Amino acid sequence: MSRFVLRYSGPGTVSKDRALQSVARAGVRVLDVSGPMLLVECDAAEAKSLRSALPDWKIVAERAVAARPRQPRPRLRRKAA
Amino acid sequence: MQARYILLPTRGFVASEPYSAPATLQFLASLTPAPHLERPSHLLVLDSIRETGAKLVTLPTGAIGDFRRAHPGTRIVPEVFYQPARAPRPSVRIPATRSATASAAGVVLTVELLSDATPVADVEVIAFIDFAEGRGAQGRTNRRGQVRLRLPATTRTIERLYLFPRVKAWPRVIRNHAAGPDPVRLRPIEPDFADSRAACYGPAQDEDGRGVTIGVIDTGCGPHPWLQVAGGVNTVYGEDETDWFDIDGHGTHVAGLVGANGPTFRGTAPAARVRAYRVFGRKDDGASNFAIAKAIDRAVADGCDLLNMSLGGGPLDVLTDEAIKDARSRGVLCIVAAGNEGGPVAWPGRHALAMAVSAVGVRGRWPRDATQAEEVERPFGREFDGDPCFIARFSNRGPEIDLAAPGLGIVSTMPPDGLGVMDGTSMACPLATAALACRLARRPDVLGQARDTARADEIERLALTGNLDLALPHALQGHGMPR
Numbered sequence: 001m002s003r004f005v006l007r008y009s010g011p012g013t014v015s016k017d018r019a020l021q022s023v024a025r026a027g028v029r030v031l032d033v034s035g036p037m038l039l040v041e042c043d044a045a046e047a048k049s050l051r052s053a054l055p056d057w058k059i060v061a062e063r064a065v066a067a068r069p070r071q072p073r074p075r076l077r078r079k080a081a
Numbered sequence: 082m083q084a085r086y087i088l089l090p091t092r093g094f095v096a097s098e099p100y101s102a103p104a105t106l107q108f109l110a111s112l113t114p115a116p117h118l119e120r121p122s123h124l125l126v127l128d129s130i131r132e133t134g135a136k137l138v139t140l141p142t143g144a145i146g147d148f149r150r151a152h153p154g155t156r157i158v159p160e161v162f163y164q165p166a167r168a169p170r171p172s173v174r175i176p177a178t179r180s181a182t183a184s185a186a187g188v189v190l191t192v193e194l195l196s197d198a199t200p201v202a203d204v205e206v207i208a209f210i211d212f213a214e215g216r217g218a219q220g221r222t223n224r225r226g227q228v229r230l231r232l233p234a235t236t237r238t239i240e241r242l243y244l245f246p247r248v249k250a251w252p253r254v255i256r257n258h259a260a261g262p263d264p265v266r267l268r269p270i271e272p273d274f275a276d277s278r279a280a281c282y283g284p285a286q287d288e289d290g291r292g293v294t295i296g297v298i299d300t301g302c303g304p305h306p307w308l309q310v311a312g313g314v315n316t317v318y319g320e321d322e323t324d325w326f327d328i329d330g331h332g333t334h335v336a337g338l339v340g341a342n343g344p345t346f347r348g349t350a351p352a353a354r355v356r357a358y359r360v361f362g363r364k365d366d367g368a369s370n371f372a373i374a375k376a377i378d379r380a381v382a383d384g385c386d387l388l389n390m391s392l393g394g395g396p397l398d399v400l401t402d403e404a405i406k407d408a409r410s411r412g413v414l415c416i417v418a419a420g421n422e423g424g425p426v427a428w429p430g431r432h433a434l435a436m437a438v439s440a441v442g443v444r445g446r447w448p449r450d451a452t453q454a455e456e457v458e459r460p461f462g463r464e465f466d467g468d469p470c471f472i473a474r475f476s477n478r479g480p481e482i483d484l485a486a487p488g489l490g491i492v493s494t495m496p497p498d499g500l501g502v503m504d505g506t507s508m509a510c511p512l513a514t515a516a517l518a519c520r521l522a523r524r525p526d527v528l529g530q531a532r533d534t535a536r537a538d539e540i541e542r543l544a545l546t547g548n549l550d551l552a553l554p555h556a557l558q559g560h561g562m563p564r
Contacts, residue, residue, distance in 0.1 A: 003318075003371075005370065005371045005374070005400055007374070007400060007403060009403065031318060032318055032371075032375075034316075034375040034378055034379070035375070035378040035379075035382070036378070036407075037371065037374060037375065037378070039318060039371050058399065058400075058403070060370070060398075060399055060400050062369050062370060062371045063369060063370055063395075063396075063398070064366055064367030064368060064369050064370075064395060065367070065368065065369065065370045065373060065395035065396065065398045065401055065428070065429070066360075066367050066368040066373065066392035066393055066394055066395050067367045067394050067395070068300070068329065068331075068361055068365060068366075068367060068368075069299070069300065069329070069331045069361075069391060069392060069505070069507050070421075071245065071503055071504055071505060072421045072456070072475040072504055072505060073205070073207065073243070073245065074207055074209070074241070074243055075215065076207065076209070076215055076216070076217050076218070076219060077214070077215025077216070078214060078215055078216045078217075079216070079217075079218060079231065080208075080210050080216050080217050080218045080231065080232045080233060080236075
């Protein structure tokens with residue numbers, strides 16, 4: 001199971017209820033809802049079926065796009081022992 | 082020198098309401114291709130995708146600033162060319178003839194404050210016995226200020242010893258350190274020390290930034306007695322939404338540079354309202370695109386005017402892209418760190434509708450032996466009280482850089498109640514944001530404007546106008562340092 005983000009990209013205002021119904025029909029679990037976005041947990045095949053059921057929504061895999069901020073540091077390439 | 086660029090509407094590659102302001106729509110529609118004509122105008126349109134779509138143009142490289150100020154809702158991106166993806170070839174790093182080192186017994190190092198010889202805990206220690214080869218050991222000091230380094234017991238000299246304290250003291254590098262029982266001493270942070278930020282900005286005024294709300298999208302903020310945070314949200318899935326306090330220290334340092342207001346330390350916009358959005362989880366994972374997009378969405382809904390994003394480095398991502406564009410369409414500008422790899426500007430800093438910030442240093446604005454001296458790189462630019470500025474060696478650079486601000490050897494707040502020194506475009510970003518907040522506070526006509534694309538365009542115009550020219554190439558300083 002992976003996590004996917006659905007973001008409304010259609011015209012006018014977001015129809016979240018309809019999207020939630022489609023997601024429920026597909027048996028997919030909704031983890032979080034925020035503004036025009038849903039975070040869901042499903043497998044790739046279910047995400048594909050959601051894509052066709054919800055043409056006005058962009059569906060992308062959730063992934064880390066920024067690493068924990070690190071200070072620039074000199075790097076060890078080899079341990080001394 | 083002429084170069085080729087692509088002009089794009091505020092959103093998508095074909096202009097349409099409501100995503101682009103009417104002025105942007107009219108401007109793009111007025112540009113028709115004329116590849117065989119020499120125009121008196123400095124702008125030559127070579128090709129177009131539909132009437133109001135993307136335009137391929139040539140422009141003098143020195144005219145980009147004027148162009149962006151005149152047409153802030155129109156994105157201008159360099160024409161780029163992709164190379165075949167050839168597999169990298171292996172390279173020799175360690176000579177095969179070198180013999181293995183003897184087993185380690187360890188070397189114990191004690192770190193103290195120079196002022197009163199108290200032990201300094203939580204110092205990251207990196208010791209090289211062969212710097213060129215990258216051979217050495219690292220660790221972190223305990224409460225007694227001690228660290229055991231896994232170096233051969235026969236070690237007499239540490240070729241380079243780096244010490245990075247979390248709080249209280251300046252980082253230090255020592256060359257050819259004689260391993261022995263004597264403690265290593267670090268210079269304490271004096272709150273009135275004139276770092277690169279103080280050299281460039283001078284002291285903040287009481288009212289600087291009043292009326293402006295800044296969302297800090299980071300590792301959380303505070304607690305710190307000198308930092309008033311108006312509220313926040315943790316957008317990391319599976320964690321408590323109300324737990325937006327700092328899990329790292331980075332976000333507090335960033336937020337302090339914007340809005341700290343203490344007896345001995347102040348941010349650059351101390352009257353601005355700061356809101357915290359934590360996108361980094363308690364596990365050592367990166368920030369997910371959902372957490373960032375949700376933070377942007379919440380910050381815009383909470384009435385933030387500017388969003389500070391001292392993060393980046395991941396792949397180009399459509400969700401982050403859409404969230405930045407959505408914020409823009411709701412009148413909010415994202416200011417993003419360029420990244421610390423010494424290479425091209427990282428994502429999302431290179432987003433065409435965000436402001437990417439590079440890191441400036443002012444030579445000598447750190448104690449003797451401080452690690453910052455190793456980040457000095459030519460060319461040198463404008464002088465501040467006789468000390469030249471430069472772009473730090475680690476700072477990313479390129480045509481996407483919009484602004485430059487101090488980011489080397491920067492003092493700011495660290496939880497729970499201290500001060501620490503950090504380096505990075507992460508520090509430059511909030512200083513540019515705070516300087517822009519000060520300007521925005523003096524422009525109630527823009528601040529009070531309806532929250533739409535035209536408002537964000539005006540804020541971008543403010544960000545790009547009247548900056549201090551650091552006398553450095555455009556790829557390093559962008560449109561200069563906002564003050």
